[in-house]
Amino acid sequence: MMRGALVVLLLLAGCGSRAEDQAARGERIAEARCASCHAVGRTGASPRANAPAFRDLHRRYPVDQLAESLAEGIVTGHPDMPEQSFDRAEVEAFLAYLRSLER
Numbered sequence: 449m450m451r452g453a454l455v456v457l458l459l460l461a462g463c464g465s466r467a468e469d470q471a472a473r474g475e476r477i478a479e480a481r482c483a484s485c486h487a488v489g490r491t492g493a494s495p496r497a498n499a500p501a502f503r504d505l506h507r508r509y510p511v512d513q514l515a516e517s518l519a520e521g522i523v524t525g526h527p528d529m530p531e532q533s534f535d536r537a538e539v540e541a542f543l544a545y546l547r548s549l550e551r
Contacts, residue, residue, distance in 0.1 A: 467544060474545025477538055478502060485529070490549065496528070503549040511546045515539050 478488040487494040487501035494501050505511060521533035534542060 470541045470544035471548040472545075474538075474541035474543065474548075477534070477542050478545055481532060499529075502546060505546055506550045511543055511550070514546070515543060518542060 475488070478486075482488055482502070483495075485494060485496040485499040487499075487503070490503055492501075500508065505514075518532075518534045518539045519536065521531050522529075
């Protein structure tokens with residue numbers, strides 16, 4: 449019984465670490481590709497006033513529904529934002545990071 453509980457705890461700990469690793473990778477992606485315009489952290493203003501802070505995106509959009517746009521390429525109606533596209537692993541990491549900002 450005790451051994452089974454230990455196995456479950458280790459598995460849960462491993463899942464948490466993977467999610468944290470994904471979120472950390474997503475944060476690095478956001479810093480590298482988005483921070484020149486968007487506030488990507490839990491505090492601070494966006495360098496560009498009209499660029500939404502990533503910590504607020506979940507209030508505007510269901511974060512998981514951004515996956516398709518990220519994979520196909522985000523194209524916006526304003527000329528200042530460059531087109532961005534992400535591979536599958538980057539999408540997963542980026543969304544994990546955005547979800548981590550909801551807490």
